[in-house]
Amino acid sequence: MKATLILENGMTFEGQSIGSTKDRVCEMVFNTSMTGYQEILTDPSYAGQGIVMCYPLIGNYGVNHEDNESSRPWAEAFIVRHMTRRGSNFRCEGGLDSYLKEYDITGIEGVDTRALTRILRSQGTMNGMITCAEHFYVDECLERIHAYRVEGTVERVTRKQVEIYPALNDQQFRVALMDYGVKENMIRCLQKRGCEVTVYPAHTPAETILTGGFDGVMLSNGPGDPADNQAIIAEVRKLYDSDLPLFAVCLGHQLLALATGAETRKMRFGHRGGNHPVKDLEHGRAYITSQNHGYVVTAESVDPAVAEISHVNVNEGSVEGLKYKRPNCFTVQFHPEAAPGPMDTEYLFDRFVENMKGGRTHA
Incomplete structure (x- = not known):
């Protein structure tokens, strides 16, 4: 399924949907780690945020319950260049895509995450939206994006x-x-x-x-x-x-x-x-x-x-x-x-x- 990432500066990136297909508005941030995507997703400090993974291959060793850093993942969205559907590791208990679906995390793959990271570095962290809708009005999406604020997260x-x-x-x-x-x-x-x-x-x-x-x-x-x-x-x-x-x-x-x-x-x-x-x-x-x-x-x-x-x-x-x-x-x-x-x-x-x-x- 097609997915689109829209940034608050009006730029759009097209890719394929991973995880949940719900529209999601959040603050977009990037992470430079090569491994540890499960620990990153379950770090409560990411509540209210969408994570752009700089490293191009994510999900290659799957997920398992031992690597969770909290009771559940807290990230709102997940953006990757390429996601491996099948994990290859003796500790693997499931695939990352299924994990994202289980916890209702909206994601997109096929995006040039390094180009996206350069935008966030040069223009600063900004809000964004991921939608799987075939037809949408960018101006309406931008209204929702600009209105979003990360708040009340510690209580959550x-x-x-x-x-x-x-x-x-x-x-x-x-x-x-x-x-x-x-x-x-x-x-x-x-x-x-x-x-x-x-x-x-x-x-x-x-x-x-x-x-x-x-x-x-x-x-x-x-x-x-x-x-x-x-x-x-x-x-x-x-x-x-x-x-x-x-x-x-x-x-x-x-x-x-x-x-x-x-x-x-x-x-x-x-x-x-x-x-x-x-x-x-x-x-x-x-x-x-x-x-x-x-x-x-x-x-x-x-x-x-x-x-x-x-x-x-x-x-x-x-x-x-x-x-x-x-x-x-x-x-x-x-x-x-x-x-x-x-x-x-x-x-x-x-x-x-x-x-x-x-x-x-x-x-």
Whole structure:
């Protein structure tokens, strides 16, 4: 079946339908990863977005339940150059096309995704629409496209009930993890370091955490504009004002920055992929990181009396991490839990554990 992708600048791309055949309007973003399409689709940070995969061959190893990063895929749409209908891998449990259909994700293949990516890089992230209709009016589609906004996504993706995950070896610590759109491997990275992880819904009051007897708090990744979450930011400020060790990733990093007086801005096209170089300024080392974000903390808004920039993006110098003057508190923009990789920065979970070992007054 024919499918058409329409961008908000009026450009159109024709291809073939994959997945659901429903019309879908969303924010179009691109990902430079060569593998990990299932982890990408099930990353809650993609809620409200359509994913353009730069790598031309997608679906060649199928899908399986073990690689999910959440209970379901959250992407609205999926755009590829070529999709393999039959996965070839001993872990394969089904094909990607069937997976997209099962979860009602609209897709299109046969599109020159590298040309599409160049447009999104040069003109910036923009909304778009995929339709399978034979006949449509572009002007009517553009009205819907321009009216779309990614909003309310944290409420959509966060869990509704508290869940407890036991440590995978001898338990040493109890960690409260705020779920703004957490990935499963973030939980596993804590579990395998001797942490019992209690995962809380996004709007849980800070008092619940502070009176829970925890050794540390982690703020997870998540979707959308961080500034839209004013009620959550107020609770994050209360967590910051305590003496509990704090570690935050991606959206959590942005929320804590906003809670302490810094500002965020929307990036031209964001960072999404598994090959982004980041420099650790404290140790003078560069790492290859996994990233998925369209907003960033503005460097000039960081009060040096509150925090110092600890990591920067090697490509364009944007803020990738903050080390707070308040003891036992640091945050990063990238994903140290990665999944599918690279795992270069998992050492940050060890740093968080060391902070908990040192007690609430150890810097």
